[in-house]
Amino acid sequence: MANIPDIPVWREVGTTPVDQSNFDNQSTEHSEVLIVGGGPVGLTLALDLGLKGRKVIILNRLNFVAAGSKAICFAKRTLDIWDRLGVAEKMIEKGVIWNVGKVFCGDDAEPLYQFDMLPVKGQKNPGFINLQQYHAEEILIEAVNKLDNVDLRWGHEAVGLNARDDGAEISVRSGNESYAIDAQWVVACDGSRSPIREMLGLDFEGRVFEDNFLIADVKFKQQRPSERWFWFDPPFNRGQSALLHKQPDDVWRLDFQLGWDIDRDACTKPENVEPLVRGMLGDDVEFTEEWYSVYTFQCRRMKDFVHGRVIFAGDSAHLVSPFGARGCNGGVADADNLAWKLNAVLDDPTQKSLIASYNYEAVATADENIRNSTRSTDFMTPKSVLSRAFRDAVLELAKHNEFARPFVNSGRLSTAVAYPETVLNTPDTDVWTSGIAPGHPALDAPLSDGWLFDHFDGHFVLLIAGEAFDIEGLKTIDLDSLSCGDGLAEQRYGLEKGGAYLIRPDQYVAARWQNPSAAQVVKALNKAKGGCR
């Protein structure tokens, strides 16, 4: 039986029994890392740390996988991260790939224009897939369950927190039982209403912007192309926007913007949803309800994501509007950024400044995502007469004037965020006319034996061309010997004989040179590990 009513159940798991053999004599367990929250962000982090061999406890207050309407759109960067963790293939196999987007405006049945999201050329993973969040979670859970060192506990809720300088004690409740976990590091992946955030007396800051959307997930068998359709001011939802997306299993996601002043309960009544669905899909469509809900979003973040030994990641730390699919994708980026740093600090506590760099880089990512999703929201719902004039000008021009189309903002899809100013970078000293600058995400490319990213496997690596370096603890990847002859990898990195790129475990460029000495590489490696200042 589901332990929390009112949340739709995708799959019953059952409450994990409390294992008293783990306790010391005070009913307390000890752990290196405790992750609070078993959503996509907590699971990704647990999987990453688990694959690095760390002992991890991860708590989920629910004893089931939740159904309902959450994320559906997963971006290439997230797929790259999940690929590094060995789970992307399953996601892609199950997911829906789409390329065509159509934008409609007003009563016109013809699209204002359409665009082709060309698949990313010469890279392993597609631009993005649509996949229900519960499917993604299931694939992550399956992978986590294979690791003996990751202890995923269902129906265990964090109810109290006692933070210290060197760790934190979390009180846990499971059914009628209570115990405590004393962890060196606690990562709060406990979602937008984060109880951990509340326990620390913290909150989101910044601009509050709210809007309401009716999310109607419906099932129907009508033959429609797998395209993203977006409407400005359609006849079936006057003055608001609407969006249609395909999901696996004949499920479609219909979003209807509702505005501010709404009666939430009335909005999800089938008799009120039906006319909207028919307005969008046609009077004759036969459909069944999967789930109807009202989604109220904000664009905000916590001021800092690191508070002593308690670290925030995902929705607990930042919220965005749904346009651009930046919520979950942004959260998975947090997990990716944090995992290798936490692992390094657990090995060597003197690398603690890495955790500060997580704060810097994850905040930068959140800001970029908030900026983009706020811009989309402002375009869809202009906040002033003048802002509306510009928006309408763009839409009116777009039909016949190609130049206006890039201004049309129906959401800018999530991409990896760059940190050109992070302290982990070693700035360029050579002059580069191509390639990837420090602080930017690396690019995948085809190689003779597969893909370049297969070699960027969660460790620091040195990407070289021809000239060998022997640096302790640093794996080198020689493009010369792996090239598949199309020159794409060399081109993307602007790499010539003797040159080198230092790549972080999270597939970001830390430094690059045209002809470095071993000493230069070692110095940059130390810096990227949070060492020298």
Add this chain to the structure above:
Amino acid sequence: MSNLKTKPNLGDPDGIYQMLIDLHAGRDEQDSMKVNAKLILALANHIGNQQVIAEAIAIAGAGAQE
């Protein structure tokens, strides 16, 4: 380093001024606002240089000079 031309650059300023005013003849304020927006967007696209546009925006937003 300024990229925006700040020296006079038009052969027939009166003619262009007239065209701008004529564009708005017979329009209400809301419509005029939208038409101006279209014009700005078309010109911005033509200029195609963020720095130049930023400088023009800075001049426009600087307020009346004494």
